[in-house]
Amino acid sequence: MKxxxxxxxxxxxxxxxxxxxxxxxxxxxxxxxxxxNMSDGMVNTISLSCYLWFLLLSIPVGMALTKWGRxxxxxxxxxxxxxxxxxxxxxxxFASVLVAFSLIGIGNTILQVAMNPLVTxxxxxxxxxxxxxxxxxxxxxxxxxxxFIAMWTAxxxxxxxxxxxxxxxxxxxxxxxLWLTPIEEQPREQKNVRFxxxxxxxxxxxxxxxxxxxxxxxxxxxxxxxxxxRLMTDQFGLTPEKANTCNSVYFLARTVAAFAGGALLLKxxxxxxxxxxxxxxxxxxxxxxxxxxxxxxPVLLAVCLFGIGYANLFGIVFSFALRRMPDKANExxxxxxxxxxxxxxxxxxxxxxxxxxxxxxAAVAAIAVVWVYMLWLARKIRNFAA
Numbered sequence: 374m375k376x377x378x379x380x381x382x383x384x385x386x387x388x389x390x391x392x393x394x395x396x397x398x399x400x401x402x403x404x405x406x407x408x409x410n411m412s413d414g415m416v417n418t419i420s421l422s423c424y425l426w427f428l429l430l431s432i433p434v435g436m437a438l439t440k441w442g443r444x445x446x447x448x449x450x451x452x453x454x455x456x457x458x459x460x461x462x463x464x465x466x467f468a469s470v471l472v473a474f475s476l477i478g479i480g481n482t483i484l485q486v487a488m489n490p491l492v493t494x495x496x497x498x499x500x501x502x503x504x505x506x507x508x509x510x511x512x513x514x515x516x517x518x519x520x521f522i523a524m525w526t527a528x529x530x531x532x533x534x535x536x537x538x539x540x541x542x543x544x545x546x547x548x549x550x551l552w553l554t555p556i557e558e559q560p561r562e563q564k565n566v567r568f569x570x571x572x573x574x575x576x577x578x579x580x581x582x583x584x585x586x587x588x589x590x591x592x593x594x595x596x597x598x599x600x601x602x603r604l605m606t607d608q609f610g611l612t613p614e615k616a617n618t619c620n621s622v623y624f625l626a627r628t629v630a631a632f633a634g635g636a637l638l639l640k641x642x643x644x645x646x647x648x649x650x651x652x653x654x655x656x657x658x659x660x661x662x663x664x665x666x667x668x669x670x671p672v673l674l675a676v677c678l679f680g681i682g683y684a685n686l687f688g689i690v691f692s693f694a695l696r697r698m699p700d701k702a703n704e705x706x707x708x709x710x711x712x713x714x715x716x717x718x719x720x721x722x723x724x725x726x727x728x729x730x731x732x733x734x735a736a737v738a739a740i741a742v743v744w745v746y747m748l749w750l751a752r753k754i755r756n757f758a759a
Contacts, residue, residue, distance in 0.1 A: 381495045382504070384554045387547040388447055388488050389508035391454055393515025394540050395481045396624065398423060399598035400520050400617045401470060403606070404533060407613045409467055413603065417724035420595060422471045424717030426478035427485070427710055432571045434486040435707020443494065443703075444556050446487040451548035453480030458541035462534050473537075486710045489691055490702045494558045501695065506638060506688035510631030513684070516598075516624040520617040527614055571704045580705070582753055583694045587712030589746045590687050592719035593654075596740045597623065599720050601676060604733040609669055622673050626680035634685035644754050647689050651751040653682025658741040665734040686747070693754065719743065 398420060406416045438446055457476030461469045489505060496504045519536060526535035575581045601623060602616035611619075638646060657679025664671040694705050723736040 381554060381556060384547070384551040385488070385491060385495055385556075386508060386511045387550055388451070388484065388491075389511040390515040391451055391544050391547050392481060392484050392488065392508075393512035394454065394458070394519075394544070395423065395477055396512075396516035396598055396620075397519040397523075397536065397540070398474065398595065399602060399620050400523055400536075401474075402599055403602040403613050403617055404523070405467060405470055406603070407606075411467070413724035413727040414721065415724075417599065417720045419471060419474050420599065420720040421717045423474040423478035423481075424591075424595070424714055426475070426482045427713035428717070430479060430482045431486055431707045431710040431713075432568055434483050434710075435571055435703050436568075438487055438490065438703040438707075443487045443491040443558055444551065446483050447491060448548055448552055450480040450483035450487065451544050451551070453477075453483070454544040455541050455548070458537045458544065460537075462537040462541075465534050482710060482713070485713065486703075486707050489695070490706050491556070491558075493695065493702060494556055500639075501692050504635075505692055506631055506635040506685050509684070509688045510628050510635060513624045513628040513631060517621045517628060520614075520619075520621045523617060524614045533614070571708050574698065574701065574704060574708055577697070579697055579753075580694060580708070582750055583690050583697075584709060584712050585746065586690045586750045587687070587709045588715035588718075589743055589750075590683070590690065590715070591713045592715030593658075593740050593744055593747075594683065595716035596719045596723055596736070597676065597679065600723060600733055600736050600740070601672075603727070604665060604672065604737070605669065607733055608666060611669075619669075619673060619676070623676045623680045626677040627684040630681040630684035631688075634688075638685065638689075643689050643692075647686060647754050648751040650682045650684070650686050650689075651747045654679050654686070655682070655741065655744050655748060657682060658737065658744055662734055662737045662741060665737060690750075 402416050402419050405411065405419065406413070434446065453476055457473045457480060460473040460476070488508070492504050492508065493501055519540075522539055523533040523536045526539075527533035575584065598620055601619055602613070605611045605616040605619050606613060634646065634650075657675050657677070660675035660678065661672060664675055691706075691709060694709055695702055698705050719740070723739060726736050726739055727733055
């Protein structure tokens with residue numbers, strides 16, 4: 374019987390909080406660009422060094438879950454976060470940031486693969502969707518606070534890089550809390566899981582569609598996260614510190630919408646919810662492209678609209694996929710997390726678009742074009758059957 378209590382759920386939610394630390398990549402790349410006077414194309418290689426690991430390690434981690442257990446893998450990921458977050462503080466350079474985000478990518482890959490199946494060990498099946506959605510809201514909170522911590526440390530202590538050891542301490546706290554929390558994992562048949570056992574899931578057209586949905590979702594999220602502060606800096610002359618706080622507006626909209634969505638999904642049909650969210654997000658991207666030169670407030674309103682629409686889509690896609698093949702939860706989770714490589718693919722392309730056109734608006738328009746896939750997926754999901 375699952376121990377569906379706060380004492381067990383809260384440390385798992387803290388794991389989602391640590392998962393959100395990867396979203397500081399937008400803030401970090403914006404500051405690194407300013408600190409070392411780098412081009413968009415070059416500085417966006419930070420996202421490549423981070424998100425490429427989702428392609429390389431997700432399936433091996435999924436295989437390891439069966440052997441070592443979900444909780445143990447989450448603990449390993451948090452330990453990697455602690456080590457990675459200390460590196461750029463101790464030796465700040467473009468190279469150290471690349472290495473740090475590479476380690477964060479490895480740790481976050483493990484965390485993302487293990488966390489969603491771990492949710493199924495602490496809540497009942499009919500609450501998986503809402504719990505994962507609440508987890509995504511908690512993840513977004515970890516993203517919200519980063520710009521404000523960086524601004525406070527820059528103004529009060531003279532170094533925005535103090536953000537790194539603060540997040541390292543939070544990761545360490547989460548590690549200790551989860552380590553001390555007993556979780557009874559669902560028994561699974563111990564067998565040798567091969568790469569083919571995971572990749573073969575793509576033969577299911579529905580799983581394949583969900584996989585590319587994750588690719589697009591993460592690509593768009595990381596792209597907006599990295600493009601927004603640069604748009605504010607280039608178009609309206611905001612300082613990097615003030616421009617970074619604009620990302621907090623985006624993540625705040627996502628957090629509020631995710632918490633609200635987690636409650637609404639207990640009562641509202643998740644297929645209709647997904648359709649509405651996809652169209653709201655597209656409306657936000659279109660308005661962002663159209664209003665990108667009008668003013669700061671219109672831009673933030675457009676980004677909020679995108680964030681509200683986006684907030685619950687990841688959790689819905691993930692829960693649908695897990696419900697599609699509940700007996701292969703580890704393999705499905707690993708396969709979908711491979712899709713996070715979208716965060717490595719789109720940002721460098723957008724950086725080159727910005728360098729060639731000289732316009733961040735062109736980058737936003739490219740994100741909107743990619744998002745068309747989500748509108749198609751929303752139509753397909755209407756016929757989804759677990």
